[in-house]
Structures are given as structure tokens and as C-alpha cells.
Amino acid sequence: MDVIEVRNLHKRYRDHVAVDDVSFAVASGEIFGILGPNGAGKTTTVECVSGLREPDGGSVRVTGLDPVTQRADLRRVLGVQLQSAALPDKIKVWEALDLYASFYPDPADWRELMDQVGLAAKRDTAFAKLSGGQRQRLSVALALVGRPRVAVLDELTTGLDPQARRDSWELVEQVRDTGVTIVLVTHFMEEAERLCDRVALIDAGRVVAVDSPAGLTGRVGGGQRVRFRPTVPFDDALLLALPEVTDVSRTGDRVVVTGDGNLAPAVTLALAEKGVVPDDLRIERATLDDAFLALTGRKLA
Numbered sequence: 001m002d003v004i005e006v007r008n009l010h011k012r013y014r015d016h017v018a019v020d021d022v023s024f025a026v027a028s029g030e031i032f033g034i035l036g037p038n039g040a041g042k043t044t045t046v047e048c049v050s051g052l053r054e055p056d057g058g059s060v061r062v063t064g065l066d067p068v069t070q071r072a073d074l075r076r077v078l079g080v081q082l083q084s085a086a087l088p089d090k091i092k093v094w095e096a097l098d099l100y101a102s103f104y105p106d107p108a109d110w111r112e113l114m115d116q117v118g119l120a121a122k123r124d125t126a127f128a129k130l131s132g133g134q135r136q137r138l139s140v141a142l143a144l145v146g147r148p149r150v151a152v153l154d155e156l157t158t159g160l161d162p163q164a165r166r167d168s169w170e171l172v173e174q175v176r177d178t179g180v181t182i183v184l185v186t187h188f189m190e191e192a193e194r195l196c197d198r199v200a201l202i203d204a205g206r207v208v209a210v211d212s213p214a215g216l217t218g219r220v221g222g223g224q225r226v227r228f229r230p231t232v233p234f235d236d237a238l239l240l241a242l243p244e245v246t247d248v249s250r251t252g253d254r255v256v257v258t259g260d261g262n263l264a265p266a267v268t269l270a271l272a273e274k275g276v277v278p279d280d281l282r283i284e285r286a287t288l289d290d291a292f293l294a295l296t297g298r299k300l301a
């Protein structure tokens, strides 16, 4: 069942088109990523989904609700953590949670949420004294305090160090395991690869592709590369004859073989038959960045 349906969304700021034509559907229980470079229109898209901006064209439904005309109902099913959400400097962690809980008729137990996001020890700490990661975790807790069915998390891990980022990823997975559908806006391909069941690649206000991370990287021709140093010389034709291989190139004493399918086993077997040992063998797979480049001609970062 789809909990979010976005059809031909269009949004302008004066004469600047931020979202040109965006369509996607998010299924119940999935982590759905919206991935694209800066300025692609990701935030504007989720702001329209969250009822914070009114689309100029197209339609948005969240659990069947129109975010513009049914905003009050939407607040009961959708929680949102926005980029750089600011709280008053002096508000304590528990006070912020208690305040947000008071906005909802049937809020979650904020003490449990505070534990879940790992902020119990920071209960009495003022917002201004929290680290970047702690602020992000507080904002996730605030997005969840109304027991939403859908949580929108925008650039959750931007500005965090690698450890805090990994902790946030675990938190997102825990939230999904409680049955919440998650829309995750990001411009980090590792984050999308690691967390998302499906990803919409967005560029210049348009959806380039929607698929699983593996499905997206699988669209890149020659999606795998095998690099090695051969112990004895061999003829490229040996590998080019394999159905898995699309290209063989050499830089210095290294050979780079590009291809698909069971590339590495096919290459090593063919080499072994000729008595060639592939020293220092490395296998590289296409990333979402490669997929974005193949689909748009531009890099993500």
C-alpha cells in the first residue's frame, strides 16, 4: 500500500522553478530516499509533502490526505524533521519534548523516546549546549513524538562526524522497525545506499529514476571493475572473449577489467587456466554516484 503519492508536483519561487515535475510513491514501511545534488529541489518537494508549502501544480496525498486542505489531519500522521530546525537556546531537552508532546492528542511517551534516541543523559541540557549529533537526535525525537505513521527526515546527518552519522543511521533503522514509513532527504550516496529500500534520484527539479540502490547501480553499464597486477604477461583477448567483460585497459603494470555479472570469478578462472595469478586483486562496484552520472551526465557531489 502506498502511503505517499506525489504526482507531477510543480513549485516555483517567483519565476524560479524549484520543482519542475516530480512524481513518486512511497510504500508503507519503507525507507524512501530522495537523493540529489544541492538545489535539486529535494527540500521543496518534502515541504510540499509535509504541508509546509503549497504546490503550484500536481497533487500530493499522504495516507489519502491532501496536505494543503487537510493540514490538521496530516499533522496526526506525519512527523517532520527539517534541515537546521532551530529551538530556543535555553530550552532543555526534556522541556522541548514535553512541549512538542503537548501539541498532540495522543503523544508518545517522550521519556521513552528520549531513551530511544540516546538523550536520557542529556535530559536537563540546554539546546545550545548539545552537540550537532545530539541536536539531530532531538529533532528526530520531536518528529516522532506525535506517533506519526510517516516521518520526513531532511538532511539528517549533514554536518555530523562519521561516528555520529552511523549512530543516526542506526536510529533511522530502529524507527523503521517500529513500523514508521520514512522519507529521507540526503545528498550522501553512502547514506542512501546503506539505508534506503528505494531511492528517487532528483536533478534540477525532476525525477531521473526511482529504484532500489542495487537496481540503480545495476543500470550503469560495466557496473563492476576488477583491478589486478598479473604475475605473467597475457593477451587482453583472453578476457575480452568472456561474456561478462565489456572492457580491458592497462595503466602501468595494472590491468582494469570492466564488466557485469559474475565478473571477478570469470576473470580469475580464465587467468588461472593460462597460469596467470592476479596479484593485489580489487573488486569495485558501481555506486549511486556512478548511476547519477550515467543518468544525468553530472556528478552528485
Ligand SMILES: Nc1ncnc2c1ncn2[C@@H]1O[C@H](COP(=O)(O)OP(=O)(O)OP(=O)(O)O)[C@@H](O)[C@H]1O
Residues within 6 Å of the ligand: 013, 016, 017, 018, 019, 036, 037, 038, 039, 040, 041, 042, 043, 044, 045, 187
Ligand atoms: N524560499 C525560497 N525562495 C526562493 N528560492 C528558493 C527558496 N527555497 C529554495 N529555493 C531555490 O529552489 C531550488 C531548490 O531548492 P531546494 O532547497 O528545494 O533544493 P535541495 O535539493 O533541497 O537543495 P539543498 O540540498 O541545497 O537544500 C534552489 O535553486 C533554491 O535556491
